[in-house]
Amino acid sequence: MMDDYVSESDSDYTSYWRDWFISSRGNEYFCEIDEEYLTDRFNLTGLNTEVQYYQYALDLVTDVFDLECDDEMREAIEKSARHLYGLVHARYIVTTRGLTKMLDKYKKAEFGKCPRVMCNSHPLLPMGLSDVPNLKPVKLYCARCEDIYNPKSSRHAAIDGAYF
Template identity: 85%
Template sequence: MMEDFNSETDSDYTSYWRDWFVSSRGNEYFCEIDEDYLTDRFNLTGLNTEVPYYQYALDLVTDVFDLDADDDLREQIEKSARHLYGLVHARYIVTTRGLAKMLEKYKKCDFGKCPRVICDGHPLLPMGQADLPNMTTVKLYCPKCEDIYNPKSSRHASIDGAYFGTSFHSILFQVYPALNPEKSLRRYEPRIYGFKVHAAAALARWQDNQRDELHYRLGEFDMSYRFIEESESEDDVEFDEGASEVRTERVTGDAASGRMDLGN
């Protein structure tokens, strides 16, 4: 809404629209898009058919808006400008400059921390579950537990997920692999008077078997992957046909036991 911008004149509004938009409450997930990126028509390819009042909205976002219009039209142009900025934002944050800006916000925990206790407050990243607008709202991805969560604030929960896209968080860790946290074996184990709950314990055994099987399969292809809690000595494992047969028998038996324990 135009009246949300606390300025005295329309010229002040158009001169600082991007600064105002990024700093507004509820828009903390967005970074400021560089002006040269917005003025390059190649970066805006196809958006003219998706945004009403496209040219006026672009003029407003790029601070060259100069139109004497009534309040209703201004409100429509403002809405279109927000939508246009969000769509361009999804493209910008996968560029080198955009990734650097989002990385800075990620390090400062501007997107919040993982609510999972075992993740120890690891920073989150915004992501969309669809690249097309008006399908899903933005979610928050935790790279440590590799799960997604709803934003706490209702202001953030109403943001379109397409403004961040489905690939941003994955590209970020491809470009900055050192930031990808180590995965942990730690998990909560429900107990009654100190004893593990039977069904949960059976599920935990099945998950452990699946993880061991993944280690074995990676070892066959000379690929190594170690969790935080695993010792260095576990890296040196030999794989031969005899061990494969024993391994297959053990996994099959444990899997059957797990199904029985779970009542399947």
């Protein structure tokens, strides 16, 4: 009976990886990438050289991961899956559908509001100062004053700017 419970929870974990990732604290800046985009190999071109355990990470992100492995390996694959999602996210948000999702979050000020009084709480937009991963953290841009800000939350400040 316990084995059934464990395998069921593992299944639930992998079945909803993207939902879990998007809803996790600190990942509010990300939008959900459409399944069709994630499964189109053209959109993933070149990422296999950027991501360790690429195929396992992709399987996890696309909810087909079915590998029995120890906790250490699982954590390594999880880390790779987060990185892969971020890299694909950077590509996705420049598509029509991705721009629409980011615009919706922007209009709702989900990324925050400009701290300058003269900007009247103008919404901020996440941006990267570099498209090279692990180089610069995410920043927030105000289109009204055209200034760049650091995220208030440390969990947002840890997000790689290359994902935007």
